[in-house]
Each structure stands twice: as C-alpha cells, then as structure tokens.
Amino acid sequence: VPNYMVPHERNWREFAPEQPHPDIPYQCASVPFAARGHHWQGPGCENGCQVTGTFYACAPPESQTPGIPIEPSIRSGEALALSDCRLHICLYYREILVKEVTTSSPEGCRISHGQSYEVSSLDQVIFPYPEDNGQRKNIEKLLNHLERGVILWMAPDGLYAKRLCQSRIYWDGPLALCSDRPNKLERDQTCKLFDTQQFLAELQAFAHHGRPLPRYQVALCFGEEFPDPQRQRKLITAHVEPMFARQLYYFAQQNSGHLLRGYDLPELVTSPEDYHRSIRHSSIQE
Template sequence: MAGSEGPLRLRDWLVAQIESGRYAGLSWEDADKTSFRVPWKHAAKLGYQAQQDAALFRAWAVYKGKHLEGTDKENPSVWKTRLRCALNKSADFCEVRERSQLDISNPYKVYRIISEGTQGPGTILPLEGQPGLVSKDEDKQSPSRLAQEGSLLPATLGPSPLADHGYQAPGPTHSWSSTLSEDFSNPDFWLHVRLFYGTALVHEATVRTAEGCCLSPRAIPANAAAEYLLGPQPRMARVHFPEPPPGAGALRHLLPHLERGVLLWVAPEGLFAKRRCRCRVYWRGPLAPHRARPNKLERERTCQLLDTRRFLAELCAHLRAGRPEPEYQIRLCFGEEYPGPPDQPEERLVMAYVEPIFARNLLLHSKRLGSETGP
C-alpha cells in the first residue's frame, strides 16, 4: 500500500481504506467526500465482535508497525486509542461532534477532512520565496533535520545546531521546577511550560515526551486517561495547575472548567494545540492572526501555534540581515480575553507560557556562535 513514494500519511491511508469498502461502517458521509464515518463500537457494548469492530484500528496498528502479526498480543483498546490519537493530533482532520452517533446499535464518529487550502486560526501563507508547507506523517522528519536542509540556516551553525541540549528558562527557577520525562532523548520535541496565577509563577516543567503534554487542573487515573482525554497516548505528560491558595475564589471557580485540558505537542511542522476544555482559551504567538486583539483557540480544533520553516527563515534573516529575532514563545490565557484593553495590566488570572525547546536552543546557539565569531 505504501508504494514507491514510501509510507502514506494518515489522510491518504484513511481515504484508501474508505474507498476499499473492506471495513463495515467506514464510509463517506457526503457525496463530495469531505466527511466520513468511522465505526466506533465500545468493547463493552452488546454484540461487540473484535474481529469486525476493531478491524480498522488493527489495520492502522499493523501499518504503523505497532502490532506484529503472530507475535504481539491482540489488544483492540490500544489499537483504537492509537488511531484516535492520530486523528486528533493530525491537522488534516476535525471531528464533527454534532454529527457523530455514539448511542446507537452501530455507533460511529464523523470526521471532516480539512482542505489543503483552508485557512483558519493559526494557518499562515507561505513566506515570499518559501514553498508552501505540506503536512507530513509525524514520524518523517524532525525540526533539527529541517534546520540543516539547503540554505535555511547559515553554514556557520554547523551540522548539529541542537548539539547543546542544556536549557534554562528565563525568569525564576525555584522549587516549582520539574521534569516530565519518559527518557526521550530527542530535544526536538521537548516543551518548556510555565504556569502563572496572576504574576506568580506557580508551576514550571520541562516536558520530554514525544507525544507532548496536557495542561489540566488535576491528576487523571491512569486507567481512565485515554478515554477521559479523548486523545493523549499513555506517554503524554500531564502538567497540572496546582491547588489555588485559600481565599482564591475566582481561581477555584475557573479551574473546574479546565478539566479536560489543552493538548500541546511538537511535530516536524511546528507546535500545535487542541483545546478540549469548556473554558475559553486565548493565545498569543508568532502565528496569531491578530496582534492587538484576542485570538481564541476553537474547541476540538487542531491549531498550529508555531511554524518550523517560518521560524528558521526568520532566524536566517536575523543572522544575515540583522532582522528582529524570531518569536517562539506562546502565551495561553484561560477564561479571560487576552490581550485586553491597553489600560489593563498584562497579567491575567491563569496563564501558561510555552516554549518549544528546539527553537530556543537554535536561537541561543546562533547567539553563541555570533559572539565567538564577532569582532
């Protein structure tokens, strides 16, 4: 199925499965083939037959090399979680929750295929002279590889711009600091997160998992995490908002509305987010459509917050032509519009500052080289 061009990305693979007609319940939802149904029967439901009801999930696991025929144990729930994770994290799909039917005898979910040309929050036009960004499978290419291609970065950066993996967050580093790690040694996908209540830094963490993290107010039992969050894989880190101090009534009222959290992850194309919580979330960053007024994260939609190629192009311009440093920090504001009117303070009740470590390290590396080679 992969063909001479190598493995298919999820979008092309799924379309091929729909067109094949070999999976009961997997079908197009409309004549224009922009939406499709995925059979979604729960294993505890009466009449569940794993051989039929988990066939699509199993096929994806086999295709991705996550299940070896005749060797690995049959595990339909894990297969289902893997495909759900892939769908939720892909920028090619958006679940149409109002059209999904999960309470019928043959339940299904509906997903819409997002057009290559669709532009929404967090979508950017290619830079002048730069090719358009093509979504790729998440296993293909890492940001450090992108940084070494062609003339994206000056030759003085050397062959390994991420060789120095040391990272110190700006601002205070004290007892709130922690590392969320699965011993994942590739810093291209690490994140640094700082949580603030007002002006106070209340939690700080370096996330060292390939799957990213979920910002949420409380711990979730491990056996319920996948179903509860509807997306994170078991290795996705949890970054928790701490218990508010006594008397902080507004905080105690807001945090329960963040319960399903916000997912954050780094892919080869850049930094992405998906809001799962009921609470409104506003963001500021290099791809924000508006600079002087709020940008809302739409619920259940994957939003690109930072573009790897754009960051590298802007870093080149900074090093070669003295242009401003590329922006890479993302600010998330929970429950309040951000930014507010000019006469209001910058701080809000609950905020998160997020930095992809590959971007910060590249900038620090270029500064270090600049100081070493300067006059």
C-alpha cells in the first residue's frame, strides 16, 4: 500500500486527530436501575501518553429501593407532585359534608376545633359547631378534645400526619397496614399516609396494563375506631386528598388510561422550582 508506515515507526504527530462520533439517539423505555459511573485509568505508556475513560454500569437490584420503576413518561407526574403541596379536605358530621377547603401552605395544615393561638404558617382547617340538635351533644363532646388537632403536610415523597390532640384518631388509606381493623395515629409521632412514587407507579400500571386505578384518598376518624363494619356512620370524619393525585386520577379516568402514553402536564405544575423544603413538624412539643 503506497505511503503506508508501520504504526510503531510513525511519530505521534503523524496521527490524524480523532474525529468526533455523531450522537446516536437512544430512548430507554424504562430505567430499572440507577446508572453509576466508574472512572478507569490505564497504565502509563513509554511515550508518556495515558488512556483514561469512564464506564457506566447498572447498580444491582438489591441496592435499589424496593418498588416499581418509574418510566420517563411519568416524569411530568413527578414534577407535578414536587411542585403541588395543596390538599383537598372535606369534613363530615355523620357523613354529612360540613366544610370543604383546599389548603395551599407549603408547611401544611392543621385540622382542629376552636381558635389556635399559636404563631404558625400552617393553614387552619377548623371543624364548625354542629347544627344538628340530635347529634350536637355527642359531636361537641368529641370536638372538645381536638384543640391542638392533627397536622398534615405534603413532602416530596408523600403525605404525612402528626397527631397533637388528646382525641384518638384512626385512619384508612393506601398505606394503611390493616384493612379489616383500625389503624391508629399515635400521639406526637409522624406517620406516612400516602406514597407519591407508589401512586405514580400504580397509575402507570393502569395506563399500560389495565390494572386498577390507585387509591389516593385518606380518611381520618376522630374519637371512634375506624374502619368499623358494625358502625359505618361515624360522628366526625375527614377526607384528605393530595391535589396533584386528585388531578392525575381524574384525568386518567376520563381519558381511559392514556395519561402516561403521550400526554404531558406542564400547565398543571404550579411552580417551576423543585418542591424541596425542610419540614420541622417533628420538633413541635406538647
């Protein structure tokens, strides 16, 4: 071959510069494991050159957080969850709606009875005085023990609650350990009621595989054990819904599961910033 030189007889200046490779488009359907970069450095050569590189590998399954992996198509749902801290709350006396509010404070809200004199940025959701003369005495008896109430707040990974009042509070929801017997909120202890990633994964399973729609509503029952098949009509209850989950649920329901197959939700995101904040509810003392 004309002008061919054996590689070891060529000077390093005679090598043509390496041409950049064009980017190859690649779209991953799912990302089950997080990629980790490993830096590699080869031994030094006689001419003073050294080769380095970075290789990528998937972490083993056992090192990952248990749960269903979230596809890239659901990232808009995650963005919505991170930016929307609102809670839709309905208060009931004997299954009759007496108040309906949507909270907006990033710090969360307090469901209680009576005026709170504490300086706080929490939204206050106050149980009204009962108008039903037949149940007023029993309801007021329970309301008297709700002075400090229960605190609810949205964090990036889900909905949390902390009971501060003397009254017992029982709850039911997607993360309830027991479905056939009461789940109690312990006093002054933080309890997770709703998991964001689990909801998005189950919503994704509904869209792609026809699975049942996920649960997102949390029920609180004040002063009485709940759930109780023998007495379903409780004196005082509250239904709590994360607004982002409520919106995604109804949209998926109305569009027959096509939510995650090509629809994006930028107009529903209330803030461009990630919803990262330090919640200090655990420091609240009796």
